[in-house]
Amino acid sequence: MAQEHVQTEVQTAAQRLPRHVAIIMDGNGRWANARGLPRSLGHREGVKAVRRVVEACVNLHIETLTLFAFSSENWRRPRQEVGLLMDLFVRTLKKEVNRLDRNGVRMRFIGDRSAFDQRLQSLMTAAEEQTGTNDQLNLVIAVNYGGRWDVTQATRRLAQRVENGELRADDIDAGLIESELCSADLPEPDLFIRTGGEQRISNYLIWQLAYTELYFTDLLWPSFDDTALQQALTFFASRQRRFGRTGDQVEQAGSA
Ligand code: IPE
Ligand code: IPE
Ligand code: MG
Numbered sequence: 001m002a003q004e005h006v007q008t009e010v011q012t013a014a015q016r017l018p019r020h021v022a023i024i025m026d027g028n029g030r031w032a033n034a035r036g037l038p039r040s041l042g043h044r045e046g047v048k049a050v051r052r053v054v055e056a057c058v059n060l061h062i063e064t065l066t067l068f069a070f071s072s073e074n075w076r077r078p079r080q081e082v083g084l085l086m087d088l089f090v091r092t093l094k095k096e097v098n099r100l101d102r103n104g105v106r107m108r109f110i111g112d113r114s115a116f117d118q119r120l121q122s123l124m125t126a127a128e129e130q131t132g133t134n135d136q137l138n139l140v141i142a143v144n145y146g147g148r149w150d151v152t153q154a155t156r157r158l159a160q161r162v163e164n165g166e167l168r169a170d171d172i173d174a175g176l177i178e179s180e181l182c183s184a185d186l187p188e189p190d191l192f193i194r195t196g197g198e199q200r201i202s203n204y205l206i207w208q209l210a211y212t213e214l215y216f217t218d219l220l221w222p223s224f225d226d227t228a229l230q231q232a233l234t235f236f237a238s239r240q241r242r243f244g245r246t247g248d249q250v251e252q253a254g255s256a
Contacts, residue, residue, distance in 0.1 A: 016237040018190035020064040021057065022212065024204055025049070027196030027220030034220075040084050045222035047092050056226050057137050058103055060233075064138040064186050068204055072112065072146030086120065089143070093123045097130060104136030110182035111145030112153075138186065145182070147206030154180035183208055191236045195221045195228075213239045 025046060032042030050067065057065045069089070075082060100107060109124045116124075124143075157180045161167040167176075178184060189205060189212045197218040201209065215232045217224075242250050 017060065017062065017233065018213075018236055019062070020066065020187045020189045021062055021191045021193065021232075022066040022068075022189035022205055022209070023053070023192075024068045024194040024196075024202060025221040025224075026194060026198060026202075028222060030196065031220040031222040039081060040088075042220075042222060043085060043088055047088065049222050049224045051096070052225055053229060054100070054105065054137070054139060055103070056229050058105065062137065064140060066110075066140040066142060066183075066186075066189065066205070068142045068145065068202075070111075070143045070145070071203060072144055072149050073203060075115075075144075086116070090120055090123060093120075093127055097127045100139065101131050101134065104134045105131060105139050106134040106137070107131045108138065108140050109143055110140055110150075111143045112149055113144065115144050140183070140186065142204070146203045147201070147208075148203055150182050150205070151177070151207055153182075177207070181207060188212065190241075191215060191232065193217070193232050195219050195224050211241070211243055213241070 028042035028046040029039040030042070031045060032039050035041075053067075054065065070085060074085070077085075097107070107127045109128065113121050113124060154177055158167065158172055158176060162169055162172075183205065188208050188210075192204075192209055192212045193215045194200075195217050197216070199216045213236055215235050217228065217232070219228055240247055240250055
Protein backbone atom coordinates (compact mmCIF):
# COMPACT_ATOMS: atom_id res chain seq x y z
CA MET A 1 0.00 0.00 0.00
CA ALA A 2 2.74 2.40 1.08
CA GLN A 3 4.70 1.39 -1.99
CA GLU A 4 1.72 2.16 -4.18
CA HIS A 5 1.44 5.57 -2.60
CA VAL A 6 5.11 6.30 -3.25
CA GLN A 7 4.69 5.18 -6.85
CA THR A 8 1.77 7.55 -7.39
CA GLU A 9 3.72 10.45 -5.90
CA VAL A 10 6.65 9.72 -8.18
CA GLN A 11 4.40 9.53 -11.21
CA THR A 12 2.70 12.78 -10.30
CA ALA A 13 6.04 14.51 -9.89
CA ALA A 14 7.21 13.12 -13.23
CA GLN A 15 4.03 14.28 -14.94
CA ARG A 16 4.61 17.75 -13.61
CA LEU A 17 8.02 18.05 -15.18
CA PRO A 18 8.12 20.90 -17.70
CA ARG A 19 8.47 19.92 -21.33
CA HIS A 20 10.25 23.16 -22.15
CA VAL A 21 12.48 25.17 -19.82
CA ALA A 22 13.64 28.63 -20.94
CA ILE A 23 16.47 30.28 -19.01
CA ILE A 24 17.94 33.78 -18.81
CA MET A 25 21.46 33.06 -17.65
CA ASP A 26 22.23 36.29 -15.83
CA GLY A 27 24.89 37.32 -13.33
CA ASN A 28 28.21 36.23 -14.89
CA GLY A 29 29.71 39.71 -14.53
CA ARG A 30 28.65 40.13 -10.91
CA TRP A 31 29.91 36.65 -10.07
CA ALA A 32 33.36 37.67 -11.33
CA ASN A 33 33.27 41.15 -9.76
CA ALA A 34 32.46 39.69 -6.36
CA ARG A 35 35.67 37.65 -6.62
CA GLY A 36 37.84 40.48 -7.91
CA LEU A 37 38.06 38.75 -11.28
CA PRO A 38 37.53 40.16 -14.79
CA ARG A 39 34.02 39.74 -16.24
CA SER A 40 35.47 37.41 -18.87
CA LEU A 41 36.13 34.79 -16.20
CA GLY A 42 32.51 35.04 -15.13
CA HIS A 43 31.43 34.24 -18.68
CA ARG A 44 33.85 31.30 -18.81
CA GLU A 45 32.49 29.97 -15.55
CA GLY A 46 29.01 30.46 -16.97
CA VAL A 47 29.81 27.96 -19.73
CA LYS A 48 30.43 25.34 -17.05
CA ALA A 49 26.98 26.00 -15.62
CA VAL A 50 25.54 25.53 -19.12
CA ARG A 51 27.23 22.14 -19.33
CA ARG A 52 25.79 21.10 -15.95
CA VAL A 53 22.26 22.18 -16.77
CA VAL A 54 22.26 20.57 -20.22
CA GLU A 55 23.41 17.28 -18.71
CA ALA A 56 20.78 17.47 -15.98
CA CYS A 57 18.04 18.14 -18.55
CA VAL A 58 19.14 15.16 -20.65
CA ASN A 59 19.03 12.94 -17.55
CA LEU A 60 15.60 14.25 -16.57
CA HIS A 61 14.25 13.68 -20.11
CA ILE A 62 13.22 17.30 -20.46
CA GLU A 63 12.25 17.81 -24.09
CA THR A 64 13.48 21.34 -24.79
CA LEU A 65 15.87 23.74 -23.10
CA THR A 66 16.20 27.28 -24.43
CA LEU A 67 19.12 29.38 -23.20
CA PHE A 68 19.53 33.12 -23.67
CA ALA A 69 23.19 33.51 -24.58
CA PHE A 70 23.27 36.97 -26.21
CA SER A 71 20.46 39.44 -26.60
CA SER A 72 19.90 41.87 -29.43
CA GLU A 73 20.64 44.59 -26.84
CA ASN A 74 23.92 43.07 -25.67
CA TRP A 75 25.71 44.74 -28.62
CA ARG A 76 25.51 47.85 -26.45
CA ARG A 77 28.20 46.45 -24.15
CA PRO A 78 31.80 47.59 -24.47
CA ARG A 79 33.35 46.38 -27.71
CA GLN A 80 35.89 44.36 -25.82
CA GLU A 81 33.26 42.40 -23.91
CA VAL A 82 31.24 41.75 -27.06
CA GLY A 83 34.39 40.49 -28.83
CA LEU A 84 35.21 38.31 -25.90
CA LEU A 85 31.73 36.80 -25.81
CA MET A 86 31.96 36.04 -29.54
CA ASP A 87 35.35 34.34 -29.07
CA LEU A 88 34.01 32.32 -26.18
CA PHE A 89 31.04 31.35 -28.26
CA VAL A 90 33.24 30.10 -31.12
CA ARG A 91 35.57 28.22 -28.78
CA THR A 92 32.70 26.64 -26.87
CA LEU A 93 30.97 25.52 -30.02
CA LYS A 94 34.15 23.92 -31.36
CA LYS A 95 34.77 22.19 -28.08
CA GLU A 96 31.32 21.04 -27.05
CA VAL A 97 29.42 19.99 -30.18
CA ASN A 98 30.87 16.47 -30.41
CA ARG A 99 30.11 15.75 -26.81
CA LEU A 100 26.57 17.13 -27.12
CA ASP A 101 26.11 15.04 -30.24
CA ARG A 102 27.22 11.89 -28.43
CA ASN A 103 24.70 12.65 -25.68
CA GLY A 104 21.88 12.85 -28.20
CA VAL A 105 21.41 16.62 -27.98
CA ARG A 106 19.88 18.36 -30.98
CA MET A 107 21.08 21.93 -31.31
CA ARG A 108 19.35 24.91 -32.78
CA PHE A 109 20.11 28.62 -32.77
CA ILE A 110 17.43 31.29 -32.78
CA GLY A 111 17.98 34.98 -33.42
CA ASP A 112 19.24 37.21 -36.19
CA ARG A 113 22.40 35.43 -37.29
CA SER A 114 23.18 37.80 -40.10
CA ALA A 115 25.02 40.08 -37.65
CA PHE A 116 27.63 37.41 -36.85
CA ASP A 117 30.82 36.86 -38.77
CA GLN A 118 30.88 34.13 -41.38
CA ARG A 119 32.97 31.77 -39.28
CA LEU A 120 30.46 31.82 -36.44
CA GLN A 121 27.49 31.45 -38.79
CA SER A 122 29.11 28.38 -40.36
CA LEU A 123 29.81 26.83 -36.97
CA MET A 124 26.17 27.29 -35.99
CA THR A 125 24.90 25.72 -39.20
CA ALA A 126 27.38 22.85 -38.90
CA ALA A 127 26.32 22.16 -35.30
CA GLU A 128 22.66 22.10 -36.34
CA GLU A 129 23.40 19.73 -39.20
CA GLN A 130 25.60 17.42 -37.16
CA THR A 131 23.05 17.07 -34.36
CA GLY A 132 19.91 17.36 -36.48
CA THR A 133 18.62 13.81 -35.97
CA ASN A 134 19.28 13.57 -32.22
CA ASP A 135 16.29 13.19 -29.96
CA GLN A 136 17.36 13.26 -26.30
CA LEU A 137 17.05 17.04 -25.81
CA ASN A 138 16.35 20.04 -28.02
CA LEU A 139 18.93 22.59 -27.00
CA VAL A 140 17.89 25.98 -28.34
CA ILE A 141 20.41 28.79 -28.01
CA ALA A 142 19.12 32.31 -28.39
CA VAL A 143 21.86 34.48 -29.89
CA ASN A 144 21.34 38.02 -31.10
CA TYR A 145 17.78 37.21 -30.14
CA GLY A 146 15.12 39.68 -29.10
CA GLY A 147 11.45 38.90 -28.59
CA ARG A 148 10.45 42.07 -30.42
CA TRP A 149 12.70 41.13 -33.32
CA ASP A 150 11.07 37.68 -33.44
CA VAL A 151 7.53 39.09 -33.55
CA THR A 152 8.65 41.68 -36.10
CA GLN A 153 10.21 39.14 -38.46
CA ALA A 154 7.10 36.95 -38.17
CA THR A 155 4.87 39.93 -38.98
CA ARG A 156 7.00 40.88 -41.95
CA ARG A 157 6.75 37.37 -43.38
CA LEU A 158 2.99 37.32 -43.01
CA ALA A 159 2.72 40.77 -44.58
CA GLN A 160 4.79 39.47 -47.49
CA ARG A 161 2.33 36.62 -47.96
CA VAL A 162 -0.56 39.08 -47.94
CA GLU A 163 1.29 41.22 -50.46
CA ASN A 164 1.79 38.14 -52.66
CA GLY A 165 -1.93 37.46 -52.53
CA GLU A 166 -1.42 34.11 -50.73
CA LEU A 167 -3.18 35.22 -47.58
CA ARG A 168 -5.89 37.67 -46.53
CA ALA A 169 -5.32 40.03 -43.61
CA ASP A 170 -8.42 38.55 -41.99
CA ASP A 171 -6.82 35.08 -41.98
CA ILE A 172 -4.12 36.22 -39.58
CA ASP A 173 -4.66 34.77 -36.14
CA ALA A 174 -2.46 33.83 -33.18
CA GLY A 175 -1.74 30.41 -34.66
CA LEU A 176 -0.48 31.89 -37.89
CA ILE A 177 1.76 34.38 -36.09
CA GLU A 178 3.13 31.53 -33.98
CA SER A 179 3.89 29.53 -37.08
CA GLU A 180 6.30 32.25 -38.22
CA LEU A 181 8.12 32.67 -34.90
CA CYS A 182 11.57 31.13 -34.43
CA SER A 183 10.06 28.64 -32.01
CA ALA A 184 7.30 27.51 -34.41
CA ASP A 185 7.77 23.76 -33.97
CA LEU A 186 8.64 23.81 -30.27
CA PRO A 187 6.25 23.48 -27.33
CA GLU A 188 5.67 26.76 -25.45
CA PRO A 189 7.99 27.22 -22.48
CA ASP A 190 6.42 25.77 -19.33
CA LEU A 191 9.03 27.07 -16.94
CA PHE A 192 11.09 30.26 -17.19
CA ILE A 193 14.11 30.65 -14.95
CA ARG A 194 16.11 33.86 -14.49
CA THR A 195 19.20 33.86 -12.32
CA GLY A 196 20.99 36.97 -11.06
CA GLY A 197 18.18 38.52 -9.03
CA GLU A 198 16.57 40.76 -11.66
CA GLN A 199 12.88 40.20 -12.17
CA ARG A 200 12.42 41.15 -15.80
CA ILE A 201 12.08 39.50 -19.19
CA SER A 202 14.74 41.62 -20.98
CA ASN A 203 13.13 41.12 -24.40
CA TYR A 204 13.39 37.32 -24.21
CA LEU A 205 10.59 35.16 -25.65
CA ILE A 206 7.92 37.81 -25.14
CA TRP A 207 5.19 36.10 -27.15
CA GLN A 208 6.00 32.57 -26.07
CA LEU A 209 6.09 33.33 -22.33
CA ALA A 210 2.40 34.33 -22.22
CA TYR A 211 1.46 31.41 -19.91
CA THR A 212 4.85 30.30 -18.67
CA GLU A 213 5.49 29.86 -14.94
CA LEU A 214 8.10 32.44 -13.95
CA TYR A 215 10.87 31.58 -11.49
CA PHE A 216 13.49 34.05 -10.30
CA THR A 217 16.52 33.28 -8.19
CA ASP A 218 19.21 35.55 -6.72
CA LEU A 219 21.83 32.92 -7.52
CA LEU A 220 24.32 34.18 -10.09
CA TRP A 221 24.46 32.03 -13.22
CA PRO A 222 27.94 30.51 -12.66
CA SER A 223 26.68 29.20 -9.31
CA PHE A 224 23.63 27.54 -10.84
CA ASP A 225 23.82 23.78 -10.35
CA ASP A 226 21.70 20.62 -10.15
CA THR A 227 20.31 21.58 -6.75
CA ALA A 228 19.26 25.00 -8.03
CA LEU A 229 17.59 23.40 -11.05
CA GLN A 230 15.82 20.98 -8.77
CA GLN A 231 14.50 23.90 -6.71
CA ALA A 232 13.09 25.51 -9.82
CA LEU A 233 11.49 22.21 -10.86
CA THR A 234 9.95 21.81 -7.41
CA PHE A 235 8.51 25.33 -7.71
CA PHE A 236 7.08 24.38 -11.11
CA ALA A 237 5.54 21.14 -9.81
CA SER A 238 3.74 23.12 -7.10
CA ARG A 239 2.02 25.52 -9.51
CA GLN A 240 -1.52 25.02 -10.69
CA ARG A 241 -1.67 26.07 -14.32
CA ARG A 242 -5.11 27.46 -14.98
CA PHE A 243 -4.86 29.11 -18.39
CA GLY A 244 -7.79 31.35 -17.53
CA ARG A 245 -9.98 28.67 -15.96
CA THR A 246 -10.86 28.40 -12.25
CA GLY A 247 -8.91 26.22 -9.86
CA ASP A 248 -11.95 23.97 -9.41
CA GLN A 249 -12.26 23.42 -13.13
CA VAL A 250 -8.60 22.43 -13.36
CA GLU A 251 -8.92 20.03 -10.42
CA GLN A 252 -11.99 18.40 -11.92
CA ALA A 253 -10.31 17.99 -15.28
CA GLY A 254 -7.25 16.48 -13.51
CA SER A 255 -9.27 13.89 -11.62
CA ALA A 256 -11.50 12.99 -14.57
C1 IPE B 1 24.78 37.19 -18.46
O1 IPE B 1 25.58 37.71 -17.46
C2 IPE B 1 25.56 36.87 -19.70
C3 IPE B 1 25.25 37.71 -20.88
C4 IPE B 1 24.37 38.66 -20.92
C5 IPE B 1 25.99 37.42 -22.08
P1 IPE B 1 25.90 39.27 -17.42
O2 IPE B 1 27.13 39.52 -18.23
O3 IPE B 1 24.72 40.08 -17.78
O4 IPE B 1 26.24 39.47 -15.88
P2 IPE B 1 25.83 40.70 -14.97
O5 IPE B 1 24.35 40.86 -15.08
O6 IPE B 1 26.58 41.88 -15.47
O7 IPE B 1 26.26 40.26 -13.61
C1 IPE C 1 19.73 39.18 -20.53
O1 IPE C 1 20.67 39.59 -19.59
C2 IPE C 1 20.39 38.61 -21.73
C3 IPE C 1 21.17 37.37 -21.54
C4 IPE C 1 21.28 36.67 -20.44
C5 IPE C 1 21.84 36.91 -22.71
P1 IPE C 1 21.14 41.12 -19.50
O2 IPE C 1 22.11 41.18 -18.37
O3 IPE C 1 21.61 41.60 -20.80
O4 IPE C 1 19.78 41.87 -19.12
P2 IPE C 1 19.54 43.35 -18.57
O5 IPE C 1 20.30 44.28 -19.44
O6 IPE C 1 20.05 43.38 -17.16
O7 IPE C 1 18.06 43.53 -18.62
MG1 MG D 1 23.18 40.91 -16.73
